[in-house]
Amino acid sequence: xxxxxxLRTALIATGISIAYLILAAALLGYKPxxxxxxxxxxxxxxxxxxxxxxxxxxxxxxxxxxxxxxxxLFPNYRYNTVHIExxxxxxxxxxxxxxxxxxxxxxxxxxxxxxxxxxxFYLCWIPLPxxxxxxLFYKDKEKFFQFALSFLLVNLIGFVGYYACPAAPPWYxxxxxxxxxxxxxxxxxxxxxxxxxxxxxVFAGLYAKSSNVFAxxxxxxxxYPLTVLYYGMKFRLGWINILFATIMVGIWFAAVYSSHxxxxxxxxxxxxxxxxxxLFQYLYRKVGWFTRMVQGFIRACQSPQP
Numbered sequence: 505x506x507x508x509x510x511l512r513t514a515l516i517a518t519g520i521s522i523a524y525l526i527l528a529a530a531l532l533g534y535k536p537x538x539x540x541x542x543x544x545x546x547x548x549x550x551x552x553x554x555x556x557x558x559x560x561x562x563x564x565x566x567x568x569x570x571x572x573x574x575x576x577l578f579p580n581y582r583y584n585t586v587h588i589e590x591x592x593x594x595x596x597x598x599x600x601x602x603x604x605x606x607x608x609x610x611x612x613x614x615x616x617x618x619x620x621x622x623x624x625f626y627l628c629w630i631p632l633p634x635x636x637x638x639x640l641f642y643k644d645k646e647k648f649f650q651f652a653l654s655f656l657l658v659n660l661i662g663f664v665g666y667y668a669c670p671a672a673p674p675w676y677x678x679x680x681x682x683x684x685x686x687x688x689x690x691x692x693x694x695x696x697x698x699x700x701x702x703x704x705x706v707f708a709g710l711y712a713k714s715s716n717v718f719a720x721x722x723x724x725x726x727x728y729p730l731t732v733l734y735y736g737m738k739f740r741l742g743w744i745n746i747l748f749a750t751i752m753v754g755i756w757f758a759a760v761y762s763s764h765x766x767x768x769x770x771x772x773x774x775x776x777x778x779x780x781x782x783l784f785q786y787l788y789r790k791v792g793w794f795t796r797m798v799q800g801f802i803r804a805c806q807s808p809q810p
Contacts, residue, residue: 508553524570557804560805562652564652568659575666580718583667587672588682588684592674594768595674599767606766608674610760611694626725626755626764627706628729628754629755632751633728633732645805645806648805649798655731658781660780662722662727666716666719666721672718673765675694678693691717692708693764694761695711720765720766721768722772722775726773727774730777732752734777
């Protein structure tokens, strides 16, 4: 069982790595992140059998990152009209608080305590699913792939949403009004106050790498913790699900509080998460070739039998 290191597998892994670096540099421009990804993958691939099985399992997440990064090549605003004013007015119509959108309300009532909490919760949006995936990988390979492939499917549905309904985030309206500017750079918005408080550039660095400013709907920040909580409950992880639920609600609040998302974006993200999870579960239980594919992934990452 498992994936032995043979000349063929080594050539495939190295070939894909070199091809990715060449294409990424040619199409996107060289970035240290790309080199880091390739070095990390190959280091773990060649280090040992256990690390090779680990990185092959986590290839699901590498595929997600590559796809997300590649969206820079195909900005969604080229294919559909960006929703700016209409989304703002719909948000105000449905969720108005004293004549303000929830984002405007919280901006007017911002506090240092909420700034700190919002930043802490928002920083969990990627580490949480990765840590959960790492736990499942060593605990149960089948559960790991159920979660990992659901995560990938949720993202793919979210990417479709980005192109079907390009949408500006609330901070865009706060800074630029309703006029569309395709060259607007990413912005930390309310999360910048977290950076300022701790004298760091964490969120500034993250949003400088934003693939697309006009990809606010659906909010995948809202979908990720929901996916984690669903599988935490499905796999009966007990009290840890209380932590998952707390982080989930915290991220939802932080998304609105920091002016990165409207409530509508969060609801769309929740819908995206539910759809992705439901679709994966249907495919895994009902569609033979899909089930066999997942089982193949599981076998590839199993430890060799003594």
